[in-house]
Amino acid sequence: MNDGTFESERRNLLDAGNRIVELYKSAPDTEEGDAIIYDAFEYFERYVELLPEVVISRCPFTRATVRWPMDDVDLDGWYWEYDKPHRRRLSSVPRTWLAMGGAVRLAEPIAPAPFTRRPGPDVPYVLPPILNRPTVRAVVTQIAIGPHTGWATTYYSTTRDLGIPLENTWGTDRYDTYDESGSWRGWDEHTWADSDHDFDLRPWLNIGKLLWIAPDDPTATLREGVADCPYLDLGGTRRRQRIDGGTVTRY
Structure with missing residues (x-):
């Protein structure tokens, strides 16, 4: 059952995570890029947790x-x-x-x-x-x-x-x-x-x-x-x- 938490957090999670992924595209497969994309993991994990x-x-x-x-x-x-x-x-x-x-x-x-x-x-x-x-x-x-x-x-x-x-x-x-x-x-x-x-x-x-x-x-x-x-x-x-x-x- 959806208790409303997912809907209330979903938009912010997606917006923040998508922004990070776009930043990563400017420096893929680099040390800098790896550091950037790592920051997205917490948003991905929270999203999956709340499904x-x-x-x-x-x-x-x-x-x-x-x-x-x-x-x-x-x-x-x-x-x-x-x-x-x-x-x-x-x-x-x-x-x-x-x-x-x-x-x-x-x-x-x-x-x-x-x-x-x-x-x-x-x-x-x-x-x-x-x-x-x-x-x-x-x-x-x-x-x-x-x-x-x-x-x-x-x-x-x-x-x-x-x-x-x-x-x-x-x-x-x-x-x-x-x-x-x-x-x-x-x-x-x-x-x-x-x-x-x-x-x-x-x-x-x-x-x-x-x-x-x-x-x-x-x-x-x-x-x-x-x-x-x-x-x-x-x-x-x-x-x-x-x-x-x-x-x-x-x-």
Whole structure:
């Protein structure tokens, strides 16, 4: 839960840290530059420490609620920096947890940031190579990120070793790996092709492979089937999005 501390400190942390990073760019890979960037670490660490735990899902096997430390204030936070995300690494996850991808419907204003962000396409999707595995089910959840609408799609399995790559964690270029007990063991990376993304959720809902949580549901109740599901037939480009500064490119 966000007790307000994160929101009250977030802007000052980002402004101070970003100023230091800009100074570092004038003297990279030098003794002076190393001293400058070291000063930014305290801002990065405080930001990560304050990240609020957001309910992102519920396991369809154990029914356990899954919370994730994330920046849901806006996309200009260091949490969303694509290749150097500042996030709290989870030392363990639920035993059944596999991976989390995501999508974002952008809304104005697009807050500028001095780093690249890749929040996913503008419509929720699933990855059939993962979801087709007999032990796997997934859950889609809507999450407000400032003025934007996000969707987390979380994959669960009764066995962890699927023999295929998983999905890079929402907004980043890598994913953490865990052992059968859910303990962290390292990281890997894999970028699935556009053709591997399926934006038609209806068949997956019909066969029970995909479940959903209603928007703004404080109980995070798992729901099955297509009846009343708000994540079907959404308009959008269904293309990946890249944000540089405040400019959005879809590709």
